[in-house]
Amino acid sequence: MTGRRVALLSGALVLLVVVAVVGVGIGAHHVPVVEVVRALLDHNGSPDHVVVRDVRAPRALLAVGAGAALAVAGVLIQVLMRNPLAEPGVLGVTAGAGFAITAGSALGLAASPAGELGAAVAGAVIATLLVYSVGRRSPLRLVLTGVALTAVLSGLSLGLRLLLPDVFDRYRFWSVGSLAGREQAPNTVPLLVIAVAVACALLLARQLDAVELGETVAQTLGVNVHRVRLAALVLITVLSGAATAIAGPILFVGLMVPHLARRFAGSSVPWLTAFAAVLGPVLLLVADIGSRVLLPTGEVPVAIVTAFLGGPVLIWAVRRHGAVAAA
Amino acid sequence: MSALVLRGGPVSVRVERRTVVLTAVLLTLIAGVGLLGLSYGATWSSPAKVFDALSGGRGGVVIREWRLPRVAAALLFGAALGIAGAIFQNITRNPMGSPDIIGLDAGAYTGALVAITVLSGTSVQLAVGSVLGGAVAAAAVYLLSLGGGLSGLRLVVIGIAVNAILMALNSWIVLRADLEVAIAAVGWSAGSLNGVDWSDVRLPFGIIGLLLVAMVVRSQALHQDALGTELAVTTGVGVDRLRLQLVVIGVGLTATVTAVAGPIAFIALAAPQIGRRLAKAPGVPLLPAALTGALLLQGADLVAQMLLAPVSLPVGVVTTAIGGCYLIWLLTKEVRRP
Numbered sequence: 001m002t003g004r005r006v007a008l009l010s011g012a013l014v015l016l017v018v019v020a021v022v023g024v025g026i027g028a029h030h031v032p033v034v035e036v037v038r039a040l041l042d043h044n045g046s047p048d049h050v051v052v053r054d055v056r057a058p059r060a061l062l063a064v065g066a067g068a069a070l071a072v073a074g075v076l077i078q079v080l081m082r083n084p085l086a087e088p089g090v091l092g093v094t095a096g097a098g099f100a101i102t103a104g105s106a107l108g109l110a111a112s113p114a115g116e117l118g119a120a121v122a123g124a125v126i127a128t129l130l131v132y133s134v135g136r137r138s139p140l141r142l143v144l145t146g147v148a149l150t151a152v153l154s155g156l157s158l159g160l161r162l163l164l165p166d167v168f169d170r171y172r173f174w175s176v177g178s179l180a181g182r183e184q185a186p187n188t189v190p191l192l193v194i195a196v197a198v199a200c201a202l203l204l205a206r207q208l209d210a211v212e213l214g215e216t217v218a219q220t221l222g223v224n225v226h227r228v229r230l231a232a233l234v235l236i237t238v239l240s241g242a243a244t245a246i247a248g249p250i251l252f253v254g255l256m257v258p259h260l261a262r263r264f265a266g267s268s269v270p271w272l273t274a275f276a277a278v279l280g281p282v283l284l285l286v287a288d289i290g291s292r293v294l295l296p297t298g299e300v301p302v303a304i305v306t307a308f309l310g311g312p313v314l315i316w317a318v319r320r321h322g323a324v325a326a327a
Numbered sequence: 328m329s330a331l332v333l334r335g336g337p338v339s340v341r342v343e344r345r346t347v348v349l350t351a352v353l354l355t356l357i358a359g360v361g362l363l364g365l366s367y368g369a370t371w372s373s374p375a376k377v378f379d380a381l382s383g384g385r386g387g388v389v390i391r392e393w394r395l396p397r398v399a400a401a402l403l404f405g406a407a408l409g410i411a412g413a414i415f416q417n418i419t420r421n422p423m424g425s426p427d428i429i430g431l432d433a434g435a436y437t438g439a440l441v442a443i444t445v446l447s448g449t450s451v452q453l454a455v456g457s458v459l460g461g462a463v464a465a466a467a468v469y470l471l472s473l474g475g476g477l478s479g480l481r482l483v484v485i486g487i488a489v490n491a492i493l494m495a496l497n498s499w500i501v502l503r504a505d506l507e508v509a510i511a512a513v514g515w516s517a518g519s520l521n522g523v524d525w526s527d528v529r530l531p532f533g534i535i536g537l538l539l540v541a542m543v544v545r546s547q548a549l550h551q552d553a554l555g556t557e558l559a560v561t562t563g564v565g566v567d568r569l570r571l572q573l574v575v576i577g578v579g580l581t582a583t584v585t586a587v588a589g590p591i592a593f594i595a596l597a598a599p600q601i602g603r604r605l606a607k608a609p610g611v612p613l614l615p616a617a618l619t620g621a622l623l624l625q626g627a628d629l630v631a632q633m634l635l636a637p638v639s640l641p642v643g644v645v646t647t648a649i650g651g652c653y654l655i656w657l658l659t660k661e662v663r664r665p
Contacts, residue, residue, distance in 0.1 A: 085484065090487075134655060134658050134659050135658060138480075141480070141658060143484055143487065144423055144480075144483065144484075144487075144654075144658060145655060145658050147428070147487055148651045148654035148655045148658065149651070149655060150651075151592065151593070151647050151650070151651035151654075152647070152648055152651030152652055152655070153651075154647070155644050155645075155647035155648035155651065156648055158517070158644050159634075159640070159644055159648065162635065162638075162640065162644075163635065251491065252491070294499070295502060295503060298502070300498075300499055300502055301498070303495075304495045304498050304499055305495075307491050307492060307494065307495035308492060308495050308496070308499075310491070311488045311489065311491045311492030311495070312488070312492070314484070314485075314487070314488035314491070315471055315485050315488045315489070318481055318484050318485050318488070319471070319485075
């Protein structure tokens with residue numbers, strides 16, 4: 001079993017590298033794969049190399065970071081709430097982060113990347129607490145609460161942006177969830193935070209495995225259930241907040257990837273987390289490539305592509321797990 | 328029970344006193360906000376001036392040709408959305424099963440967008456396109472939630488997923504479209520009554536009027552159905568046929584409104600529930616839903632015009648913010664209930 005999983009995980013890693021390298025070459029200006037590899041390893045300053053190094057590669061790195069963050073947050077939230085429909089986007093956590101960034105910049109607080117990140121995480125925390133306290137009784141109700149909160153916050157965000165034209169200008173593209181143009185912003189802080197949080201999630205996964213067996217069993221195994229839950233909640237909000245700060249609100253990645261990863265990882269939470277951390281970036285990279293080719297000119301925001309892909313997955317999940325979940 | 332019974336020949340109607348009082352109060356409020364809507368604008372016209380203009384006095388062009396169609400549209404569209412919401416909430420037996428949540432608005436909007444971008448976008452094409460879009464969305468949600476028991480919440484979540492896909496599709500169509508079409512469509516995508524005039528609303532008013540008459544004819548059966556399928560069948564209601572007719576009426580109402588004003592969210596969700604609580608009625612009654620819908624939409628449109636005056640917000644922004652808060656409150660209350 002473990003041997004198979006190791007093989008599959010290595011396969012997924014290879015896939016990630018291939019998608020990343022091929023994806024970097026695709027766009028308005030096509031760059032052959034050989035040139036992409038050469039640009040990364042042996043930079044000679046030609047226009048192709050500049051495009052790859054300064055625009056495409058940073059953008060791919062953002063996709064990897066945001067994808068991993070959303071997918072791992074999705075795994076944690078599904079395990080923690082024991083709810084196959086849970087997802088940071090659908091539950092309104094990303095909407096909370098997005099609104100906090102808009103509101104923070106309207107008040108002049110979120111000017112730096114660190115400030116943006118802080119606002120996003122604070123918004124995610126508040127949204128999580130609100131949605132969880134209203135909807136914790138039943139999985140479907142949780143989804144409905146998340147949708148309602150998302151609607152309210154997007155209405156308020158739109159109102160704020162219409163009130164303050166310069167905020168509108170800054171967040172016009174960001175507000176639909178897009179990676180376009182974001183590679184120019186300094187994103188080192190959010191990316192570092194995501195890396196640390198994903199590592200923490202991998203460390204925490206073993207204990208979450210025990211919690212999933214039930215509170216009593218977990219306590220017998222010597223796991224402090226409350227502390228593990230709290231830690232998982234903190235990681236969920238930090239990951240969703242950081243991903244939103246990078247790419248704006250992107251729905252459904254955190255829903256799709258855990259369902260996909262479960263196929264390979266079975267019910268083991270550590271493996272699930274590892275697979276999600278690799279497959280999330282693959283999915284977002286593919287969606288980002290789609291966002292660049294779907295229109296003859298210009299780009300479709302990546303969140304639109306993920307909604308296309310993710311909506312059917314939500315339907316499938318409801319049809320498959322609905323009977324169990326409709327408590 | 329404090330009920331009034333009206334008899335005229337072979338027909339007798341029994342009316343709760345509470346319903347009569349509520350209807351009177353709601354109608355007064357609607358007249359109030361309607362009058363306010365006619366008076367408010369770039370320049371304030373006193374009510375006396377409004378009445379003068381309505382009775383055909385000189386200098387009333389602004390009121391008769393600009394403000395009156397907008398107010399009439401807000402009232403009638405609000406009533407239509409309220410009724411559509413009441414129909415779907417009755418059928419799914421779930422307050423969240425209203426057309427704006429389960430993707431019918433988005434589907435109708437997709438149809439309208441296709442009519443604009445592919446065809447020339449006359450008002451007939453718009454109406455047909457949005458009805459077709461709404462019907463396809465309704466059929467998709469229904470078919471996908473078949474099997475494994477038709478539980479209301481399940482249908483709602485599947486509807487949410489369909490809604491998300493359709494909204495993505497809509498954004499993609501808008502992004503592909505020519506610039507003029509795209510700009511028009513974006514202003515409209517939130518649901519807006521800005522710039523509505525008589526030529527836009529004549530056909531929709533006719534369609535909505537016909538559908539409302541059909542609804543009145545079938546309303547007795549609807550209320551019987553709301554008491555439970557078994558009871559409805561025993562009292563001689565063909566439930567399957569009734570539901571199909573109701574869905575057609577509901578989709579027609581939603582789609583017609585969407586064709587003119589875009590997807591105005593949350594009126595269909597909130598109006599029937601507020602009306603039901605005001606009327607203290609079992610099930611989801613239609614008349615309070617219609618009146619509350621008209622009051623809500625006209626009120627929201629006034630807020631949308633005043634909030635950032637002289638710029639007029641899309642009314643959908645206001646209804647979304649208010650309606651979403653209301654939905655969360657609704658869910659909170661359901662949680663407290665044992």
